[in-house]
């Protein structure tokens with residue numbers, strides 16, 4: 001195995017379990033093995049203090065060369081870089097990173113797991129003290145020192161993807177005033193705009209700043225140390241720390257030089273057996289591109305769960321022949337953002353548009369993850385369904401509730417090819433400490449079913465805002481209680497008629513039965529009841545604002 005962090009050691013361990021006689025060697029450029037890189041932000045943020053936990057098994061055993069040799073009979077060679085692969089003579093040239101001397105290793109089967117490299121913006125001043133990435137364990141060490149010393153007051157994180165957002169959270173929580181700068185119009189591009197805006201709002205509530213639609217042009221320094229980051233609009237953000245988190249690219253130099261096929265998404269091309277264009281060479285993890293199970297072509301998805309799963313398949317096939325397959329990805333991801341989580345699986349609505357899937361239906365649903373009496377917390381979900389097959393093809397979820405469970409359920413439903421008619425009756429485990437009797441995911445599917453059967457017309461908060469900006473003639477109806485209205489209202493020209501009074505006060509609705517009525521409540525559950533009543537009395541242009549006030553992303557009156 002070339003590469004000793006996630007995919008490489010996973011492949012080695014699997015190969016060993018299935019073949020006790022194979023001679024297995026891991027070549028690893030860095031000093032450490034099996035680093036839990038996904039844990040770096042939480043080490044930096046002080047969620048735990050023992051650095052060795054990043055390098056240990058769940059039982060606390062350090063995964064060093066002795067561990068690999070004694071427990072697994074695997075020779076692990078840290079500080080050793082593979083410099084060339086000769087496919088015809090099946091030899092790998094390795095160089096000792098310190099001493100510089102080289103040696104050859106011969107193989108019957110080779111697994112490449114060289115990971116990714118950080119995409120660095122071409123910006124002057126990247127070498128100043130205080131400019132870093134969060135990619136390696138030494139970056140994590142540096143940032144943890146910064147946190148512990150408490151001298152840095154202001155930080156800028158460049159890039160609002162998963163790692164950028166996780167990093168900004170832990171820096172802000174450490175008392176460092178943090179600004180996230182993102183080139184795209186929104187943060188976390190695995191979410192559609194509305195859900196991303198809800199997360200952005202939460203980040204701001206926690207005191208961090210977010211600047212979107214903005215690039216970085218320069219790191220400004222004084223005496224070799226960072227003093228500010230200059231933005232494309234000329235503004236300078238004074239700071240002592242900048243973390244570059246502008247994404248990663250597959251590390252394919254070694255594979256490319258060996259003549260292996262590199263794909264359009266930039267990664268090593270592998271088949272379902274994780275075999276490269278050379279049958280004796282497998283590849284796994286961030287250095288490969290993955291088959292996307294929904295869109296039917298390769299994409300680059302550098303995620304730790306995929307690296308481990310693929311490593312396992314590559315390791316097995318390398319020793320027993322091609323027996324198992326890794327079918328592909330649906331790009332499931334999640335991250336913690338202060339008191340919220342944000343997760344997604346499958347396609348976003350933006351992706352469906354980009355890819356030309358024009359026949360889809362989306363709904364936004366807000367609910368609680370548990371009953372109110374068990375302190376249920378809000379989850380705001382968006383489900384996307386293909387109209388022809390009525391199968392779920394995408395799901396996103398944000399909020400303080402159990403987002404992970406919602407996204408996990410959706411990922412299984414998408415991979416299982418489930419249609420809405422199956423989702424509406426899923427038999428999931430239920431007891432009040434864990435879930436609602438009808439879980440939020442199923443309730444979201446119920447709303448979807450109502451929508452695709454034409455039983456309700458939904459409208460997003462964003463569309464309502466557009467209508468307001470255009471000055472459209474519409475009647476906005478809030479059906480919550482006066483107490484709720486007093487405490488918080490949207491202030492968009494709405495009329496309050498509580499649901500319990502609606503049947504008696506229908507005369508307060510517009511005279512013309514064709515006038516558009518947009519109805520909402522806290523989550524729009526009561527709004528659905530209201531819509532049914534109003535439509536039964538002859539109004540025929542009624543829409544429910546999906547997700548209600550909970551999913552409203554714009555300013556409110558109170």
Ligand SMILES: Cc1cc2nc3c(=O)[nH]c(=O)nc-3n(C[C@H](O)[C@H](O)[C@H](O)COP(=O)(O)OP(=O)(O)OC[C@H]3O[C@@H](n4cnc5c(N)ncnc54)[C@H](O)[C@@H]3O)c2cc1C
Nearest residue numbers: 003005006007029038081082114115285286302303304307
């Ligand atoms: C801060 C951070 C947080 C993350 N959080 C998450 C998360 O929450 N969820 C998630 O799914 N993913 C997360 N990821 C991504 C996840 O860590 C990667 O997808 C995963 O580590 C990929 O594993 P890999 O083995 O393919 O590559 P890597 O982990 O990058 O390992 C590749 C190894 O190969 C070595 N190497 C490269 N070239 C050579 C060579 N020529 N010779 C010898 N060795 C070589 C490298 O030094 C490296 O150690 C996170 C990543 C980071 C950095």
